[in-house]
Every structure is written in C-alpha cells, then in structure tokens.
Amino acid sequence: ETHSWLAKANFRLDGGHSLQFTYNGYRSEGGNWLPNVDTLQGVHQTPYGATTGIKLDTGTARYRWNPDDNDLIDFKVASWITYFQFLNDARLVSRPGNVGNAIWPADIGLPENYRTGVNTLMWGADVSNRSKFSSDRFGELDLSYGLSYLGQDAKLGRYHEYMSVFPPSNGTRDEMGAFVKAAYKPVQWLTLHGGLRYSSYKADAPPQIF
Numbered sequence: 575e576t577h578s579w580l581a582k583a584n585f586r587l588d589g590g591h592s593l594q595f596t597y598n599g600y601r602s603e604g605g606n607w608l609p610n611v612d613t614l615q616g617v618h619q620t621p622y623g624a625t626t627g628i629k630l631d632t633g634t635a636r637y638r639w640n641p642d643d644n645d646l647i648d649f650k651v652a653s654w655i656t657y658f659q660f661l662n663d664a665r666l667v668s669r670p671g672n673v674g675n676a677i678w679p680a681d682i683g684l685p686e687n688y689r690t691g692v693n694t695l696m697w698g699a700d701v702s703n704r705s706k707f708s709s710d711r712f713g714e715l716d717l718s719y720g721l722s723y724l725g726q727d728a729k730l731g732r733y734h735e736y737m738s739v740f741p742p743s744n745g746t747r748d749e750m751g752a753f754v755k756a757a758y759k760p761v762q763w764l765t766l767h768g769g770l771r772y773s774s775y776k777a778d779a780p781p782q783i784f
Contacts, residue, residue: 576602590641600630627661627689648704650720654697661691690730692744698724713760724749745779 578600585593605625634654641647679688702720726747755769 594636596634602628629659632656645706653699656696658694661689694728716757719754747777
C-alpha cells in the first residue's frame with residue numbers, strides 16, 4: 575500500500591528572476607504473507623505478515639536569474655533536503671547468541687507497535703551559470719560552470735542490535751564537485767565540445783560487529 579503527494583509553487587519576478595519550491599512525500603507499507611508452521615503435528619499453520627515501511631520526505635528550492643538582455647548570465651541555484659526512514663516489521667530478530675530467533679518488542683520492554691529501522695538525512699546544493707559569447711571574427715562560445723555539494727547522515731534506530739543479523743549502513747558521507755564545459759562553434763558547420771569535472775568524496779562509518 576503506497577501513498578504519495580506533491581506540492582509545487584512557482585514565482586516569476588521582474589528582471590528574469592524566478593523561484594520554485596517543491597515538496598514531495600511518499601509512504602509505503604509492503605511485504606509478503608507467509609505461512610509459518612506452528613506445530614508439526616496436524617500440519618497446523620499460522621500466517622505471518624512480515625512488512626516493511628518506508629517514509630520519504632523531500633523539499634527543494636530553486637532560484638534562477640536569466641535576464642533577457644544579458645547572454646552572460648543564466649544563473650541557477652538549487653538546494654534540497656531529504657529525510658528517509660526504513661522501518662522493519664514489529665517482530666525483531668534477536669542477534670545476541672540466537673541468530674534467527676525472533677522476539678517481540680514487548681519481550682525487551684518496548685511498546686507493541688515499536689519498529690526499528692534506519693533514519694537517513696540527505697541534503698545538497700548546486701550552483702551554476704551559463705554564458706554565451708558571440709563574435710563575427712571568432713565564432714560562438716557556450717560556456718557552463720558550477721559547483722555542487724551533497725551530504726548524508728545515516729543513523730540506526732534505537733535497539734538496532736535486535737533488528738537484523740547483518741545491520742544496515744550507518745555513517746556519514748560528503749561529496750563535492752566542480753565542473754566546466756564548453757561548446758565552441760568557429761563556423762556554422764563545426765562545433766567543438768569539451769569539459770572537465772573534479773569530484774571529492776569522503777565517507778565515515780563505525781565498525782560493524784557481527
């Protein structure tokens with residue numbers, strides 16, 4: 575079962591300025607209904623529905639400045655933030671000493687509807703500009719350049735030690751980049767393309783104990 579919704583607002587201002595705000599939400603609950611053998615005598619079976627929940631919220635803000643009378647400016651800024659939750663079903667998996675021996679939240683003093691999972695926060699921004707140059711002698715040059723950043727922080731929920739035999743990812747990462755690309759047209763029948771991008775990546779994660 576899934577639910578999603580979208581909200582968007584656009585503002586166009588004088589001088590080539592524009593703003594856009596967007597929100598997107600997503601909820602999902604899914605899984606399989608599997609028969610579990612309760613007792614071997616009489617081949618008695620009881621259904622057990624192991625479901626997984628997903629919650630996703632994303633907000634985006636964009637700004638653009640593109641004046642009609644200036645080919646050197648097509649400036650864009652985009653920033654966004656995303657919060658993601660991955661929730662396991664109510665029954666937990668006991669890791670310490672009893673791999674695969676499922677227990678209920680109430681067995682360790684938690685509410686019956688307690689769900690463990692992963693909480694991930696991601697955010698980022700992009701800044702770019704596009705400039706166009708034109709000359710009867712040297713031809714046309716289309717130049718784009720910009721910077722970008724992405725950050726992520728993934729944290730395990732409380733009591734994650736009971737959640738899975740192999741716990742999910744947990745840690746932080748940062749990505750930064752810069753780029754420039756050009757399209758040069760010296761004559762109408764020839765266009766030369768070139769570009770360069772630099773990327774930097776860093777990730778930190780605590781050691782996992784199995």
